[in-house]
Amino acid sequence: MSQGYVCLVLHAHMPYIRHPEHEDFLEEGWLREAILETYIPLLWLLEDLHERGVEYRITISLSPTLVAMLKDALLVSRFERHLGYLCDLTEREVRRTRHQPLLQRTANLYHDRFARARHDYAERWGGDLVAAFRRLSEAGRVELITCSATHGFLPLMNHNPAAVRAQILVGVQHHREWFGVAPKGLWLPECGYFPGLDRVLAEAGISYTFVETHAIDHIRGQAQYGVYAPLCSPSGVAFFGRDPESTQQVWSSVEGYPGDPYYREYYRDVGFELDAKALGALAHPLGIRRNVGIKYHRVTGRTEAKEPYVRERALERASEHGRNFRDNRRAQIEWLAERMDRKPIVVAPYDAELFGHWWFEGPDWLGHVIENAAEAPEQLSLCTPSDYLTAYPVNQLATPAASSWGYKGYNEMWLNGKNDWIYPHLHEAADRMVELAEAAPRASGDALRTLNQAARELLLAQASDWAFIMSQGTVVAYAERRTKEHLERFRELAAMLSARSFDRARLAELEAGDNLFPHIDYRVYRADYAASPPA
Amino acid sequence: MVSAAAAVSGRDFAPQVSESPAPAERPVVAERPVVAERPVVAERPVVAERPVVAERPTLPETYGRSRVVVLAIDPHHVHAYWEVTPADASATHARLDRSGFGEPDWVLRFHDVTGVAAGSASALSRFDIEIDPDARNWYVELWAPDKTYLVELGLRLANQFCAVCQAKPVYVPPATPSLVLAPAWATADLEHVTSHALAASDPRVPPPTRSQTPREYVAGSGEPAAFAGEQPWIAAIRGLSAGGTDRASGSERAEGAARAASAESALAADAPPTSKTPSTRASTPHALAFEARGAGGVPEPAGQSRSVSLRGRGAGSGATGKSSGDPSE
Numbered sequence: 001m002s003q004g005y006v007c008l009v010l011h012a013h014m015p016y017i018r019h020p021e022h023e024d025f026l027e028e029g030w031l032r033e034a035i036l037e038t039y040i041p042l043l044w045l046l047e048d049l050h051e052r053g054v055e056y057r058i059t060i061s062l063s064p065t066l067v068a069m070l071k072d073a074l075l076v077s078r079f080e081r082h083l084g085y086l087c088d089l090t091e092r093e094v095r096r097t098r099h100q101p102l103l104q105r106t107a108n109l110y111h112d113r114f115a116r117a118r119h120d121y122a123e124r125w126g127g128d129l130v131a132a133f134r135r136l137s138e139a140g141r142v143e144l145i146t147c148s149a150t151h152g153f154l155p156l157m158n159h160n161p162a163a164v165r166a167q168i169l170v171g172v173q174h175h176r177e178w179f180g181v182a183p184k185g186l187w188l189p190e191c192g193y194f195p196g197l198d199r200v201l202a203e204a205g206i207s208y209t210f211v212e213t214h215a216i217d218h219i220r221g222q223a224q225y226g227v228y229a230p231l232c233s234p235s236g237v238a239f240f241g242r243d244p245e246s247t248q249q250v251w252s253s254v255e256g257y258p259g260d261p262y263y264r265e266y267y268r269d270v271g272f273e274l275d276a277k278a279l280g281a282l283a284h285p286l287g288i289r290r291n292v293g294i295k296y297h298r299v300t301g302r303t304e305a306k307e308p309y310v311r312e313r314a315l316e317r318a319s320e321h322g323r324n325f326r327d328n329r330r331a332q333i334e335w336l337a338e339r340m341d342r343k344p345i346v347v348a349p350y351d352a353e354l355f356g357h358w359w360f361e362g363p364d365w366l367g368h369v370i371e372n373a374a375e376a377p378e379q380l381s382l383c384t385p386s387d388y389l390t391a392y393p394v395n396q397l398a399t400p401a402a403s404s405w406g407y408k409g410y411n412e413m414w415l416n417g418k419n420d421w422i423y424p425h426l427h428e429a430a431d432r433m434v435e436l437a438e439a440a441p442r443a444s445g446d447a448l449r450t451l452n453q454a455a456r457e458l459l460l461a462q463a464s465d466w467a468f469i470m471s472q473g474t475v476v477a478y479a480e481r482r483t484k485e486h487l488e489r490f491r492e493l494a495a496m497l498s499a500r501s502f503d504r505a506r507l508a509e510l511e512a513g514d515n516l517f518p519h520i521d522y523r524v525y526r527a528d529y530a531a532s533p534p535a
Numbered sequence: 536m537v538s539a540a541a542a543v544s545g546r547d548f549a550p551q552v553s554e555s556p557a558p559a560e561r562p563v564v565a566e567r568p569v570v571a572e573r574p575v576v577a578e579r580p581v582v583a584e585r586p587v588v589a590e591r592p593t594l595p596e597t598y599g600r601s602r603v604v605v606l607a608i609d610p611h612h613v614h615a616y617w618e619v620t621p622a623d624a625s626a627t628h629a630r631l632d633r634s635g636f637g638e639p640d641w642v643l644r645f646h647d648v649t650g651v652a653a654g655s656a657s658a659l660s661r662f663d664i665e666i667d668p669d670a671r672n673w674y675v676e677l678w679a680p681d682k683t684y685l686v687e688l689g690l691r692l693a694n695q696f697c698a699v700c701q702a703k704p705v706y707v708p709p710a711t712p713s714l715v716l717a718p719a720w721a722t723a724d725l726e727h728v729t730s731h732a733l734a735a736s737d738p739r740v741p742p743p744t745r746s747q748t749p750r751e752y753v754a755g756s757g758e759p760a761a762f763a764g765e766q767p768w769i770a771a772i773r774g775l776s777a778g779g780t781d782r783a784s785g786s787e788r789a790e791g792a793a794r795a796a797s798a799e800s801a802l803a804a805d806a807p808p809t810s811k812t813p814s815t816r817a818s819t820p821h822a823l824a825f826e827a828r829g830a831g832g833v834p835e836p837a838g839q840s841r842s843v844s845l846r847g848r849g850a851g852s853g854a855t856g857k858s859s860g861d862p863s864e
Contacts (some may be wrong), residue, residue: 155607217712218709218710221713330787402708410608410609410708410840412608417674420616423606424598427604484593486592
């Protein structure tokens with residue numbers, strides 16, 4: 001029997017970005033990058049381990065917006081087209097680098113990798129990665145959990161509790177629709193927690209969630225086991241706190257594994273180096289530079305003179321870092337186990353997109369971590385929160401402290417001088433949505449469609465991604481535009497409802513554009529709405 | 536509506552003011568596209584920052600009803616935004632007895648209602664923050680975390696106060712581990728497991744285990760110890776500042792630990808707002824742990840300066856242990 005558990009959690013999320021009105025939309029490429037560089041490599045890894053009989057358990061949250069995009073026919077077809085362009089480019093790159101053997105080896109790596117991705121995406125998964133994750137879940141390897149509907153940052157939404165409740169309930173319903181079962185867990189966007197949120201989670205049938213370390217450390221009283229055992233709120237929701245040590249080893253911008261000099265350098269992409277002719281169909285029509293995912297250099301060091309990437313060397317490092325992680329967790333667990341009257345659980349959550357997209361060798365590292373654990377289960381074993389709660393159903397009674405995993409640990413990333421203007425409008429819209437829903441117990445026909453679309457627009461406006469981007473100063477114009485557009489569309493729909501005059505053409509246009517949550521029920525904003533019965 | 540939507544600035548839209556068709560394929564040798572051949576576009580600095588061509592209705596400036604909303608940012612800051620309709624503003628002015636008092640001030644009146652039952656008339660204390668009503672929003676620095684405030688927006692003149700509207704209660708979270716130890720926690724247990732190093736308050740005791748950094752690990756195995764260092768994207772995607780300014784200062788952490796050990800210091804937490812600056816407020820405890828150990832003068836083993844040990848020991852106050860009322864096994 002193992003001395004303790006490691007709980008690996010990958011949170012996969014992308015904001016809903018879908019622009020049928022543009023053939024080549026820059027921000028739509030984020031999803032394509034994440035599919036090709038993260039989700040497909042993760043599936044390769046997890047399926048391969050499963051097929052080889054490696055016994056593992058890992059928790060993956062798939063945000064509802066991500067699931068909706070992975071299932072969207074337009075985005076799927078655009079991804080396939082994009083992958084075709086990439087495969088063409090890699091063939092040209094193999095030829096172009098024929099006099100540079102070191103680079104050509106890497107070019108061949110991309111060539112083979114993209115070709116395999118193209119084949120597997122079409123043939124193995126039928127263009128449906130959601131189903132592939134579902135099969136891993138049904139095989140008992142992956143525990144799939146959900147997230148709030150559009151990744152809304154809940155602590156700043158709580159001005160109107162009905163808005164928070166709708167985010168949670170819609171997320172849970174969406175998961176049930178796609179995966180056939182109710183999710184046991186829910187990833188709180190940005191680990192944003194505020195006191196009282198536990199009751200909403202309980203109402204939605206959620207058994208557990210995750211919080212930042214100080215959510216546990218700052219509880220009233222003291223957490224008996226720190227973050228190495230969950231707390232249980234009076235409403236019956238378990239809270240697993242993030243282990244700072246395993247976080248630091250992977251996430252730290254200074255000393256984390258991904259900064260190793262032999263790992264691939266993210267910022268040297270041929271999308272910024274080749275001319276338009278060489279990029280071919282991947283060149284942006286307006287000439288805007290962007291990553292295409294082909295990078296020939298390694299991190300090297302604090303220098304602009306980057307050296308060529310050597311795959312074998314990088315994989316050795318991934319293996320070493322996998323052992324390092326295992327050894328550190330083992331030491332940690334040994335120390336904890338001596339001091340606890342139960343087995344400790346070390347909770348290590350990461351953004352899924354870290355693996356493969358940012359940290360190219362991340363999936364390889366993850367594979368080593370999983371295999372190392374499987375080889376010596378007497379030292380530590382991988383588990384999911386459900387496994388742990390099955391083993392230890394009784395936990396310390398307490399509620400976490402308000403917190404997030406963002407900058408400074410609270411709400412500042414999503415509320416500061418760069419994005420504070422959004423909240424009067426978001427709160428007003430949420431209040432209005434609740435009023436409209438309360439005024440219409442049984443809407444039908446145009447009013448029903450309008451109310452449902454208004455709910456979609458509000459949810460989309462609430463995505464935490466927009467406020468985050470405004471803070472980060474990256475594609476601010478786009479984030480502002482999305483916030484304003486959804487709020488304006490919401491107001492347009494609310495005006496139709498007030499006037500009892502429906503512009504069907506416009507309604508159809510909005511339904512076709514912002515088309516996620518096809519089965520949403522606006523009554524989720526009503527106080528008398530009952531959360532769906534257990535599946 | 537689609538074309539109107541496209542007029543709102545985004546990086547990816549066809550220029551709205553240009554009549555000339557885009558060339559089928561344009562040379563892309565520079566990072567920015569060559570725009571000289573298109574004079575209409577050329578006056579704009581970069582394609583990615585095209586100005587917004589406002590055509591579709593924008594969000595309203597006001598919503599026509601008076602309200603004030605207060606949102607917690609962190610344990611020491613809240614953000615308030617408000618709207619006061621002209622009618623409510625004049626009505627409030629009219630309610631004041633202005634004889635001989637001069638001009639009234641607009642203030643946010645904070646009532647500390649921590650632990651006070653809802654509906655109860657008595658707050659523990661109150662203070663006013665003078666504001667410019669036209670600013671429409673304000674950032675307020677506070678000095679005592681773990682409090683609940685009821686905030687009113689109104690006019691103050693001498694000892695008169697006329698509220699226009701009241702916000703929902705706002706709760707500012709704790710910044711440090713709780714000073715409140717439940718009475719049931721009776722048995723002292725210095726080996727109590729916490730995830731952050733309260734060991735800062737007891738520098739004599741080194742933490743029992745620690746993670747090796749990749750650098751050490753590699754060094755230990757005889758590999759080259761080169762380490763590339765910071766990857767800016769890691770900071771970027773987490774929203775952490777690359778320079779490490781997200782880390783709370785060690786002095787703040789040490790201060791917090793000292794406070795936890797001293798009831799007198801706890802009282803000092805209610806000092807006036809001048810006693811705190813935003814740059815020194817608490818942050819995530821694992822960051823604090825690292826900084827506190829460094830700042831506290833705990834000797835770091837040679838060659839291990841980067842490591843962070845995050846496991847600590849019992850609180851310096853020592854009054855930790857297992858609750859008799861604890862439902863755990």
